[in-house]
Every structure is written in structure tokens, then in C-alpha cells.
Amino acid sequence: MGKIDALAEQHLRLYQSRLRHLDELIEKSRTRLKNHSEREIHEAPLSNMVERRDELALKLRDWEMKDPTDLTEEIQKAGPIMAVWDVLAADLERLLEKLGM
Numbered sequence: 001m002g003k004i005d006a007l008a009e010q011h012l013r014l015y016q017s018r019l020r021h022l023d024e025l026i027e028k029s030r031t032r033l034k035n036h037s038e039r040e041i042h043e044a045p046l047s048n049m050v051e052r053r054d055e056l057a058l059k060l061r062d063w064e065m066k067d068p069t070d071l072t073e074e075i076q077k078a079g080p081i082m083a084v085w086d087v088l089a090a091d092l093e094r095l096l097e098k099l100g101m
Contacts, residue, residue: 008068015060018085022053025092032099042095049095052088056081 029046033039059081063071 002069005068008071011071012060012064012068015056015063015085018089019053019057019060022056022085022089022092025089025096026050026053029092029095029099032096036099038098042099045091046095049088049091052084056085056088 026046026049029042029049033042033046036042063074066074
């Protein structure tokens, strides 16, 4: 495996890790939301966050299906996508705080 392939694989693993983190936060939010007194208020924002997570997961799957050497340019341009992951995780963490993390 060449240096570029290894770098692409490293980035994919990072995205997979972030996706797992989002999934954990979503699951915690869903669990806390079940019997929460303000469930109706928080269901729509959580649903929106899950949709955003799903869009990121599709992008990751697209990348995973490509040859690592074809990913080099896409990954270099992925800075804004990383920001989306970070913002989504922060939104989920704020929701968990509201739900009594």
C-alpha cells in the first residue's frame, strides 16, 4: 500500500470513528427522549440531526467504495465535511444536556 493509499485509509477510519460517535450520541438521545417531559419539543430537532447523520454516512459509503488512490483529491477537499461532523456532534451533545445527560 502506497503512502497516498495509507493516508486515504486513515481518513476513512477517522470518518468511521466519527460516525460511530454520532450513532452513540443519537442512541443516547433517543433513550433519554422516550420518557422526557418535553419529548415533543426535541423530537423534530433530533430527527433533523439523524437526517444529517445519514447524509454523512452516505458520503462515507461512497468514499469506501472507491479505490483509495481516487480519494486523495476528495479527502483533501473534505475540510468542510469534517466541520459538518463536528457541528452535528456538538448539536447532539447540547441536546443530551437539555435531556439531562
